[in-house]
Amino acid sequence: MSDSSECYAVIFSSTAGENREGYDAMAAEMVELAARQPGFLDIEHLQMGERSVTISYWESEEAIRDWKNNERHRIAQARGKGGWYRDYSLKIAKVTRSYSFDSSRDSV
Numbered sequence: 001m002s003d004s005s006e007c008y009a010v011i012f013s014s015t016a017g018e019n020r021e022g023y024d025a026m027a028a029e030m031v032e033l034a035a036r037q038p039g040f041l042d043i044e045h046l047q048m049g050e051r052s053v054t055i056s057y058w059e060s061e062e063a064i065r066d067w068k069n070n071e072r073h074r075i076a077q078a079r080g081k082g083g084w085y086r087d088y089s090l091k092i093a094k095v096t097r098s099y100s101f102d103s104s105r106d107s108v
Helices: 023-035 061-068 071-084
Strands: 007-016 040-048 051-058 085-095
Touching: 007 061, 023 040, 023 071, 051 061, 061 071, 071 085
Parallel strands: none
Antiparallel strands: 007 051, 007 085, 040 051
């Protein structure tokens, strides 16, 4: 994601459920599928024990709705509710500005 660009962030926080069978493969598939979805910009994932946070960035709210309704993604959502997650929350936020720093790049 480039600096200073407006976009939308989907913040998905969850607690792992008891039955995680097939979860890792589906999670990897969802990252690959989302990356091919029109309007997708980037994704970040943080794991803290049983809690995790995934933030995906999108060009528009329409792109987010299209991703939510993607047939394969809907299957993953159902499996999440069926045991992969004990709980989750989802927030959508508009990013009006962004900045970054990378020490491996030459700075002026």
